[in-house]
Amino acid sequence: MSALVKITNLTRIFDVSKPWLNRVIERLPVALLKAVSDVSLDISEKTAYALVGESGSGKSTIGKIVVGLQPPTEGSVEIEGVDLAREKDEAVVKKIRSDIQMIFQDPFASLNPRWRVKKIIEEPVKAIGGNTTGVAEKLLELVGLSKDDANKYPHEFSGGQRQRICVARALSSEPKLIVCDEPTSALDVSVQAQVLNLMSDLKDRLGLTYLFISHDLTVVRHMADKIGVLYLGRLVEEAPTEVIFADPQHPYTQMLFDAAPKLDSFGREVDPPKGEIPDPINPPSGCAYHPRCPKVIDLCKSERPELKENKDRRVACHLVQN
Amino acid sequence: MSGLKRFWQSDLMWSFRHSPVAIISLLVTVLLIFTAICAPLLAPHNPFDPATLNLMNGFSRPMEPNQFTNEVFLMGTDDQGRDMYSTIMYGMRVSLFVGFMAVLFSMTLGVVLGLLAGYLGGWVDIIIMRIADIQLTFPSILVAMLIFGIAKGFTPIEMREQMAIWVLILAIGLSDWVKFARVVRGATLVEKAKEYIQAAKLIDRKPIAIMLSHILPNVLNPVLVIATISLALAIIAEATLSFLGVGAPPTQPSLGTLIRIGQDYLFSGEWWILFFPAVTLLALALSVNLLGDWLRDALNPRLR
Amino acid sequence: MGDTVLSVKDLVVDIPTRKGVLRPVDRVSFDINEGEVLGVVGESGAGKSMTGNAIIGLLDPPAHIASGEILLKGSPIQNLEKKEMQKIRGFEIGMVFQDPLTSLNPLIPIGEQLSETIRKHLPVDKKTADKRALAALDEVGIPAAASRINNYPHQFSGGMRQRVVIALALCAEPSLVIADEPTTALDVSVQAQIISLLKQLCRERGTAVMLITHDMGVIAEASNRVAVMYAGRLAELGSVEKVLTTPEQPYTQGLMASTPLASEGKKRLNQIPGAMPTLGALPSGCAFHPRCEFAYDKCRVDPYPTLSDCNGRAACWLVTENSEKR
Numbered sequence: 001m002s003a004l005v006k007i008t009n010l011t012r013i014f015d016v017s018k019p020w021l022n023r024v025i026e027r028l029p030v031a032l033l034k035a036v037s038d039v040s041l042d043i044s045e046k047t048a049y050a051l052v053g054e055s056g057s058g059k060s061t062i063g064k065i066v067v068g069l070q071p072p073t074e075g076s077v078e079i080e081g082v083d084l085a086r087e088k089d090e091a092v093v094k095k096i097r098s099d100i101q102m103i104f105q106d107p108f109a110s111l112n113p114r115w116r117v118k119k120i121i122e123e124p125v126k127a128i129g130g131n132t133t134g135v136a137e138k139l140l141e142l143v144g145l146s147k148d149d150a151n152k153y154p155h156e157f158s159g160g161q162r163q164r165i166c167v168a169r170a171l172s173s174e175p176k177l178i179v180c181d182e183p184t185s186a187l188d189v190s191v192q193a194q195v196l197n198l199m200s201d202l203k204d205r206l207g208l209t210y211l212f213i214s215h216d217l218t219v220v221r222h223m224a225d226k227i228g229v230l231y232l233g234r235l236v237e238e239a240p241t242e243v244i245f246a247d248p249q250h251p252y253t254q255m256l257f258d259a260a261p262k263l264d265s266f267g268r269e270v271d272p273p274k275g276e277i278p279d280p281i282n283p284p285s286g287c288a289y290h291p292r293c294p295k296v297i298d299l300c301k302s303e304r305p306e307l308k309e310n311k312d313r314r315v316a317c318h319l320v321q322n
Numbered sequence: 323m324s325g326l327k328r329f330w331q332s333d334l335m336w337s338f339r340h341s342p343v344a345i346i347s348l349l350v351t352v353l354l355i356f357t358a359i360c361a362p363l364l365a366p367h368n369p370f371d372p373a374t375l376n377l378m379n380g381f382s383r384p385m386e387p388n389q390f391t392n393e394v395f396l397m398g399t400d401d402q403g404r405d406m407y408s409t410i411m412y413g414m415r416v417s418l419f420v421g422f423m424a425v426l427f428s429m430t431l432g433v434v435l436g437l438l439a440g441y442l443g444g445w446v447d448i449i450i451m452r453i454a455d456i457q458l459t460f461p462s463i464l465v466a467m468l469i470f471g472i473a474k475g476f477t478p479i480e481m482r483e484q485m486a487i488w489v490l491i492l493a494i495g496l497s498d499w500v501k502f503a504r505v506v507r508g509a510t511l512v513e514k515a516k517e518y519i520q521a522a523k524l525i526d527r528k529p530i531a532i533m534l535s536h537i538l539p540n541v542l543n544p545v546l547v548i549a550t551i552s553l554a555l556a557i558i559a560e561a562t563l564s565f566l567g568v569g570a571p572p573t574q575p576s577l578g579t580l581i582r583i584g585q586d587y588l589f590s591g592e593w594w595i596l597f598f599p600a601v602t603l604l605a606l607a608l609s610v611n612l613l614g615d616w617l618r619d620a621l622n623p624r625l626r
Numbered sequence: 627m628g629d630t631v632l633s634v635k636d637l638v639v640d641i642p643t644r645k646g647v648l649r650p651v652d653r654v655s656f657d658i659n660e661g662e663v664l665g666v667v668g669e670s671g672a673g674k675s676m677t678g679n680a681i682i683g684l685l686d687p688p689a690h691i692a693s694g695e696i697l698l699k700g701s702p703i704q705n706l707e708k709k710e711m712q713k714i715r716g717f718e719i720g721m722v723f724q725d726p727l728t729s730l731n732p733l734i735p736i737g738e739q740l741s742e743t744i745r746k747h748l749p750v751d752k753k754t755a756d757k758r759a760l761a762a763l764d765e766v767g768i769p770a771a772a773s774r775i776n777n778y779p780h781q782f783s784g785g786m787r788q789r790v791v792i793a794l795a796l797c798a799e800p801s802l803v804i805a806d807e808p809t810t811a812l813d814v815s816v817q818a819q820i821i822s823l824l825k826q827l828c829r830e831r832g833t834a835v836m837l838i839t840h841d842m843g844v845i846a847e848a849s850n851r852v853a854v855m856y857a858g859r860l861a862e863l864g865s866v867e868k869v870l871t872t873p874e875q876p877y878t879q880g881l882m883a884s885t886p887l888a889s890e891g892k893k894r895l896n897q898i899p900g901a902m903p904t905l906g907a908l909p910s911g912c913a914f915h916p917r918c919e920f921a922y923d924k925c926r927v928d929p930y931p932t933l934s935d936c937n938g939r940a941a942c943w944l945v946t947e948n949s950e951k952r
Contacts, residue, residue, distance in 0.1 A: 054814060190902075191669075192886075197894055215813070259814045261847045264870075266847075273819065
């Protein structure tokens with residue numbers, strides 16, 4: 001299996017300082033937020049890779065950089081061997097761009113309310129100058145809606161149906177990679193199951209590759225082949241799904257797994273995790289997780305652990321021995 | 323369900339059917355616009371054709387036979403013997419034309435600038451909105467007078483009479499675009515953050531295409547409301563300018579011009595020369611304004 | 627388990643609209659006992675928040691309680707005057723909402739908000755109230771509470787704000803707390819903290835809790851009993867262990883089967899076909915019958931089954947019939 005997406009040393013810095021006039025008057029320093037720092041990962045063709053993390057982990061930023069909605073500050077994202085941010089040949093860029101699509105979180109904001117479903121689904125095809133005859137109808141049936149729905153407006157559909165329309169739009173330019181940014185977190189459980197099943201069916205049928213972004217471990221477990229755990233913009237652990245669920249090694253991953261509410265833990269009394277996510281503008285020294293880590297040692301406070309490869313997994317923790 | 327039937331049963335129409343104020347003001351507005359448009363067909367006299375004027379008819383009282391000619395005029399006549407009723411109909415034509423064109427102009431300008439400022443952001447936004455802020459610090463009637471004066475200075479003397487109306491439109495339109503720009507900019511910022519815009523950016527749609535086909539249709543509701551209310555304000559602004567003598571020329575009198583002329587006779591007892599144009603202006607501005615108020619409430623999801 | 631704190635009987639909430647009367651809450655009955663957490667779970671639009679709002683008298687007009695009874699410690703509170711209801715809110719019933727900012731005044735330091743609430747409801751002087759406010763903040767786990775008592779809400783993180791809201795809800799020692807999606811806006815690790823805090827405080831004081839959420843995991847972790855709502859009606863009500871492990875109502879069964887489990891490998895999820903009907907287009911009979919694989923003739927005609935029509939736990943004709951056969 002070759003890597004469809006190759007992310008190398010990706011860093012994204014946002015300038016979150018106040019307007020320059022306020023800065024001059026109030027003598028504030030420039031505030032830089034490192035949303036993603038030095039992330040490297042590969043996504044193999046026809047697999048689903050999941051990025052997991054809490055708010056501020058940088059998972060959505062990575063997704064936006066991969067689809068080209070934001071440029072990387074440092075590092076590169078190569079898709080099929082092409083770095084979109086640096087490639088000069090317009091034809092190549094256009095070709096690769098049509099291979100990438102995205103499904104968004106909020107099904108109520110991701111469809112233009114003034115457009116008919118047909119026009120919405122056909123837009124990506126038109127943008128690359130393709131033939132649109134019958135595309136919308138065919139895709140609507142593929143995602144489990146009826147072809148008569150093509151002439152309706154988005155407000156005539158429920159949340160789950162809208163997310164199906166989003167899937168249909170994402171598929172219309174026949175992409176290879178679909179970035180899914182929390183695609184079901186706005187949906188109810190019974191509808192979430194429908195959409196997740198649809199997405200995994202389509203993946204098998206059409207040979208799609210997914211970059212799945214989620215905070216919900218249970219959803220990720222059902223969808224992903226490989227999971228990368230992010231904390232404050234850094235990859236702290238990465239392993240195949242079964243491996244990481246069987247034996248999470250980074251203390252943050254362990255905490256995340258323990259904290260997730262479980263259906264079979266009635267009246268569970270465990271010590272809840274300590275502390276909160278630190279301010280990403282002034283992250284802690286050393287390992288960013290050390291102020292919350294139950295196993296912290298002195299080394300963690302001074303030195304940031306590198307992401308070390310060990311068989312099929314990578315972990316960034318001083319305590320994990322190779 | 324046919325489109326028409328669906329429209330009739332839509333929330334907007336339901337709210338309309340249940341608002342007597344909206345129904346009455348729409349009726350009055352339509353009636354006034356209709357009479358203005360059809361003035362040449364409906365008016366009993368042509369006040370601008372000197373051949374039909376009879377000085378003997380001057381200062382006829384409304385609904386009373388003239389002491390010399392025994393002719394009866396519904397709203398009386400002015401000093402020249404012009405039928406006030408017909409003059410008002412023609413005057414309304416000018417007022418409405420100026421109002422509509424000025425709103426159209428300021429709306430186009432404001433929507434385009436608002437879209438650019440909201441969508442592109444950065445320096446474009448700063449420059450456009452600072453100009454808007456500066457303009458807002460002056461009363462708009464003052465801005466209109468200033469523009470009117472400057473524009474008049476640039477038109478050749480022999481063209482001034484014919485160009486006056488267009489200069490008036492330019493002046494009122496330029497003084498009123500800020501409202502549109504501000505509202506459109508705000509709505510654009512909201513829409514821009516939504517995911518369907520990201521989906522369009524993702525497939526490399528050009529900014530101009532995203533602005534026109536995605537954002538514009540979604541920011542039109544508030545524009546429609548402001549345009550209606552602006553129409554009433556533009557008509558009043560035109561009347562104000564004309565009343566001050568800097569607007570429509572006496573050869574093409576608008577309601578404002580008529581009021582100015584009528585004012586001269588108010589204290590000598592010929593009240594009708596002022597009264598009827600003023601009442602017409604009031605009815606027109608009030609009904610359009612009430613219509614705009616209703617539209618604003620009906621389209622505002624928070625108030626529903 | 628102690629006495630009944632809240633008793634809701636056949637509660638009906640109506641919203642008159644121009645297209646007819648919508649009924650977001652339809653004949654809902656349940657009790658909450660002292661020291662008990664009742665989880666109310668359902669999809670969006672199932673009427674769970676509307677039920678909570680009806681109890682605390684915060685329905686947005688034109689929504690109103692059409693019939694039914696709400697008894698707080700035995701006395702009816704469903705049609706109280708606004709002023710009397712205000713007295714009950716905060717004093718007898720504490721509230722925790724999804725967005726902590728809606729319950730906090732952004733312009734007043736949190737310490738002052740707390741001590742004001744205490745003084746409004748309890749006969750203590752300012753000094754005692756201030757002391758109590760500090761103790762309350764300590765209790766909900768605000769680190770260095772004494773130094774943060776003069777901070778404004780925006781100076782706290784989301785999780786800390788929710789802790790302040792919990793302190794605010796509990797400071798007048800109410801007998802009932804209604805928590806409407808208290809952890810939905812929070813990250814997993816903070817969610818675990820808040821749930822455990824809420825559970826601990828209520829157990830210590832014997833406060834009854836009505837926990838409204840869409841998250842089955844939160845229900846499993848936090849509640850003693852669970853009420854499952856569907857299309858404004860109660861579908862199932864019982865102990866959390868029974869309802870979650872052996873659901874009886876077909877909707878609950880489908881819901882449990884379609885909830886992905888972390889303990890399970892990669893597999894196809896069970897799905898319930900279709901979506902919950904909107905209130906304007908409710909089917910006749912049982913609202914779930916168009917999606918139910920077991921539906922038969924009786925399910926399709928009115929009246930729909932309520933808990934008391936059936937075995938008291940699941941609102942389903944089939945369940946009753948099966949238990950009669952047995």
